[in-house]
Amino acid sequence: MTPVPRARLSADTAAMDRRDAAWYVDRIAQWLVFAGGVSAIVFIVGIFVFVTREGLDFVLGSLNLREFFGSIAWRPTSNNPTYGALALIVGTASVTGFAMLMSVPLSLGVALFIAEFATGKTRETLKILVEMLAAIPSVVWGFVGMSIMNPLIIETFDVPVGLNVMNAGLILGLMAAPIMTTIAEDALKAVPDSYREAAEALGATRWEVIWKVVIPASKNGILAAVLLGVGRGFGETMAVLMASGHAINLPTSPFDSVRALTATIAAELGDTVQGGNHWGALFTLGILLFVVTFVINLTADIVVRGIGKE
Amino acid sequence: MVESGVGAGAGKGDRGPLYAEPPTIEVRDLHIAYGGRSALSDVSFDVYRHEIFGIIGPANSGKTSFLRALNRMSDFVTGMEVRGDVRINGKDIGDWRNVYALRSRIGVVFPLPVGLPMSVYDNVAFAPRLRGIRRKSELDDVVERCLTRAALWDEVKDRLDSLGSLLSGGQQQRLTIARALSQEPELLLLDEFSIAVDPVTTMRIEDVLRELRSELTIVLVTNLVQQARRLADRTAFFLNGTLVEIGKTEHLFEGRVNDERTSHYIEGRFG
Numbered sequence: 001m002t003p004v005p006r007a008r009l010s011a012d013t014a015a016m017d018r019r020d021a022a023w024y025v026d027r028i029a030q031w032l033v034f035a036g037g038v039s040a041i042v043f044i045v046g047i048f049v050f051v052t053r054e055g056l057d058f059v060l061g062s063l064n065l066r067e068f069f070g071s072i073a074w075r076p077t078s079n080n081p082t083y084g085a086l087a088l089i090v091g092t093a094s095v096t097g098f099a100m101l102m103s104v105p106l107s108l109g110v111a112l113f114i115a116e117f118a119t120g121k122t123r124e125t126l127k128i129l130v131e132m133l134a135a136i137p138s139v140v141w142g143f144v145g146m147s148i149m150n151p152l153i154i155e156t157f158d159v160p161v162g163l164n165v166m167n168a169g170l171i172l173g174l175m176a177a178p179i180m181t182t183i184a185e186d187a188l189k190a191v192p193d194s195y196r197e198a199a200e201a202l203g204a205t206r207w208e209v210i211w212k213v214v215i216p217a218s219k220n221g222i223l224a225a226v227l228l229g230v231g232r233g234f235g236e237t238m239a240v241l242m243a244s245g246h247a248i249n250l251p252t253s254p255f256d257s258v259r260a261l262t263a264t265i266a267a268e269l270g271d272t273v274q275g276g277n278h279w280g281a282l283f284t285l286g287i288l289l290f291v292v293t294f295v296i297n298l299t300a301d302i303v304v305r306g307i308g309k310e
Numbered sequence: 311m312v313e314s315g316v317g318a319g320a321g322k323g324d325r326g327p328l329y330a331e332p333p334t335i336e337v338r339d340l341h342i343a344y345g346g347r348s349a350l351s352d353v354s355f356d357v358y359r360h361e362i363f364g365i366i367g368p369a370n371s372g373k374t375s376f377l378r379a380l381n382r383m384s385d386f387v388t389g390m391e392v393r394g395d396v397r398i399n400g401k402d403i404g405d406w407r408n409v410y411a412l413r414s415r416i417g418v419v420f421p422l423p424v425g426l427p428m429s430v431y432d433n434v435a436f437a438p439r440l441r442g443i444r445r446k447s448e449l450d451d452v453v454e455r456c457l458t459r460a461a462l463w464d465e466v467k468d469r470l471d472s473l474g475s476l477l478s479g480g481q482q483q484r485l486t487i488a489r490a491l492s493q494e495p496e497l498l499l500l501d502e503f504s505i506a507v508d509p510v511t512t513m514r515i516e517d518v519l520r521e522l523r524s525e526l527t528i529v530l531v532t533n534l535v536q537q538a539r540r541l542a543d544r545t546a547f548f549l550n551g552t553l554v555e556i557g558k559t560e561h562l563f564e565g566r567v568n569d570e571r572t573s574h575y576i577e578g579r580f581g
Contacts, residue, residue, distance in 0.1 A: 119388055198424040198486070201381060202437040202493060203414025212436070217427045 051286045058280025059287070068284070074248050074259075076268065076278040083281045085288075087248045091258030094251050095240055096233035098169025099176060104226055106173070107180035111225075114181070115188035116210055127185075134178035138238040145171045145243025159255045163245035166254040171243045172233045180229040187221020188214060220303050227300035231293050237262035261285050332400065334359045334497065334527045335380070340394035342375045342384070349375040353394075353553045355546060362519065362528045364542025364559060366535055368580070371548040373531040377499045380529070381416040382409050398497065414441065417490030417526075421502040423482035425474030426489075430457075430466050433474040433485055437493040452492055460488035461518050480511030487518065498528045504537065516541055535576050539563050547572045 063083070067073075071084025114126050149170060150162035191214050199209045215222070237260075245257025246267065265282050272278040333356035342350040350372030357363045365373050375390075377383075382403055384390045396403045398412075406412040414437065426433050434453045435443075443449055453470070457463040462484040466477070474485055483503055490498060500519075504512040519528060519541060532538050538545045539559060546556040547569075555562070555572045567573045574580060 192424075194420065194422065194424045195426055197383065198418075198420065198426060198489075199436070200383065200386065201413060201416075201418035201420075202440065202489065203410045204436075204440055205410050206386075208440060213426060 048290060051283055051290055055280055055283030055287050057275075058277055058284055062277050062280070063284065072248060072250055074264070076272075076281060081277065083277075083284075085261070085285060087250055088259055088261045088264050088285065089288075090250055091244065091248075092234060092240075092260040092262070094165050094258055095168045095172055095244060095260060096230060098165050098254060099172035099233045100226070100230060101173075102170060103173030103177045103180065103229060107177045107225070107229065108184055108222065110177070110181045111184035111188060112210065115185045116206070116214065130178050130181050133174070134182075136175075138175065138236060139242075141171050141175055141239040142242030145239060149243065153255075157255065161245060161255070161257055163243055164255050164257045165244070165251050168240050168244035168258070168260075169254070171239050172236055175236060175239060176229040176232040179232055180225045183225035183228060184218075184222050187218040187225065190221065191217045224300040224304040227296050227303065231296040231300070234296065235262060235289065235293050237266050241266055261289055265289075331359055333357060334399060335529070336395070336397040336400075338395040338397075340376070340379065340392070340396060342372065342379055342393075343391045344375075345389040348551055350379075350548075350551045353548075355553065355556050357527060357529060359527050360523055360525075361543040362523055362530055362541050364538035364545035365529065365531045365548060366533075366538045366545055366575070367548035367554075368575070369533075370550070372551040373548050374501055376548070377418070377501050377529065377531055380497075380499060381413045381418060382406075383413075383418075385409055414493050415496050417487075417493060417495035417498040419483070419486050419490055419498070419500040419503045421505045423479055423486050423506060425477060425482045425485055427473065427475055429471050430474045430477070430485060431470040434488050434492050436489065441493070453488075456488040456491045457485075459491055459518065459522070460484045461514050462488055480507045483507050483511070484515060484518075487515065491522075496526055498522065498526055499531075500528065501531045502533050503530075504532070504534065512537075535578070547575060549575070 068083055068085050069089070070086060071082065072087035073082040073084040074088060075082045110126070110130065114123055114130075118126055145167050146163065149167045153159065153162035153164070153167055195213050195217060196209050199213045200206075204212065240260045241263035244260055244263065246259050246263055247257035248259050249256055251258050265285055268278070269282050272282065335357040337356070338354045340350060340353045341348065349370075353372075353376070365376065367373055378387070378390070379392045379396060380398075380403070384392050398416075403412055426436065428436070431453055434456050435449045438449060438452050443452070454463060454467075457466060462481060465481060466485075474482065477485060483506065487503075498519075503515065507515065516537070519530070522528065530538070530541060542559045544557065545559045545562055547554045547562070549571060555567060555569050557567070561567075562572060563576060565573055
């Protein structure tokens with residue numbers, strides 16, 4: 001064994017316990033990052049606890065489940081108040097459904113174009129434009145719905161009211177499109193080029209490559225993109241409040257006005273007695289929304305994770 | 311640059327009956343560049359039916375670019391320019407309006423095995439289905455025949471429904487050969503197929519290629535000089551985007567070369 005010089009050995013022993021600036025910075029950075037990570041959990045649990053606590057009295061006390069899910073009579077301020085949320089649930093579902101009907105094909109088309117066909121400047125410009133679309137505030141979308149779409153729908157389809165499922169659905173579709181496009185494009189881009197080359201070498205046309213190889217290989221990511229879009233649609237409030245007509249109604253056509261869960265909470269919460277039944281009922285709507293969006297996001301997450309397994 | 315063996319000038323007499331027919335591939339003045347940077351320049355030679363034509367050379371010598379030009383994979387590579395004539399069976403490949411029909415007559419095996427993300431069966435049935443074959447019995451036949459020819463059938467016949475990408479590297483590479491054969495190609499291009507394959511599997515694949523020689527023409531790009539020696543009837547040596555030399559493999563390995571760089575490379579002094 002080669003003898004270690006004395007001087008170096010003693011120097012190393014001192015270094016073992018040294019707490020220099022780099023050591024402290026490392027420690028502090030670790031704690032900050034840890035706190036940042038944990039705070040996400042703290043906030044989400046905190047919100048859930050808060051919403052649940054506010055709604056719990058009502059849920060345990062006055063809530064009539066059959067009325068809540070089975071009746072459209074949302075009359076919280078009547079002398080004999082009833083809390084039938086069916087119309088609100090159907091309103092949210094119909095607007096979101098209409099939005100997805102418009103938005104899913106559009107978003108997937110844009111994602112396919114960006115990922116598979118566009119090159120260079122076109123590609124970069126499109127990506128930036130899509131991201132800018134995501135940055136438009138929802139109240140601006142609501143304004144577009146009220147002042148542009150409303151007369152347009154009245155004129156085009158010759159209907160009395162332009163604030164309806166179609167209006168809110170179109171607006172919501174455009175709002176959900178950026179996130180769906182971005183995630184779907186990421187999923188398409190994650191398919192290795194070697195798959196494309198292999199299929200092309202077998203004589204597949206570009207469309208056959210996309211349809212038979214790229215899309216099947218990225219189907220999890222695409223599904224996740226759609227689910228996130230649905231989640232976005234479900235939770236959107238302001239634009240839906242402004243564009244849907246905000247009328248309690250079970251829609252039978254896209255031209256019927258509806259009212260959404262989120263819009264109801266936003267419009268009514270300021271006028272209620274804190275702790276009263278109306279207050280509790282609104283928070284119950286909040287719990288419902290929270291659970292639904294949570295399940296949708298969780299499903300999207302699980303689906304995305306499925307990609308790694310294959 | 312020395313180009314012995316190009317065209318009629320090299321004399322077909324000493325090559326035996328194999329070369330009596332007109333060549334399968336005729337390459338004339340081929341230039342390939344990526345965004346103005348030359349990758350292969352001024353290459354001309356012929357490949358004959360039922361031969362295994364080896365291409366050796368160090369990295370960046372233009373071997374892979376040449377293969378890409380052959381099935382016009384270059385069409386979709388932005389910035390890749392191809393000039394010159396490539397004729398397959400006398401027809402200029404640039405004249406094929408339907409590039410997909412051209413590609414479906416050429417089988418390609420890539421350096422790293424690419425099991426498409428579908429079952430073993432679907433991998434092999436992919437090209438036949440593209441051609442419109444739908445009958446299960448017909449597809450079954452194709453799948454069994456191609457997997458057998460690629461020496462893989464016995465290993466996968468009980469797991470045809472499992473994902474192709476779950477096979478081992480060597481099995482996947484044979485799967486890609488089976489897939490390439492499924493389109494009944496006239497031409498099989500192999501690009502350094504043994505990079506990710508163990509030696510035993512490499513030998514099995516080489517046996518497969520020797521048998522396939524009787525049915526089709528094979529262009530084998532390889533970074534293993536000894537593999538060219540074992541397999542190729544004739545071998546071309548590419549260096550820095552030029553064709554240095556082309557000749558009967560046994561001649562090259564006996565030292566009968568026109569350019570000493572060839573023997574230096576073969577002997578392993580560089581590369």
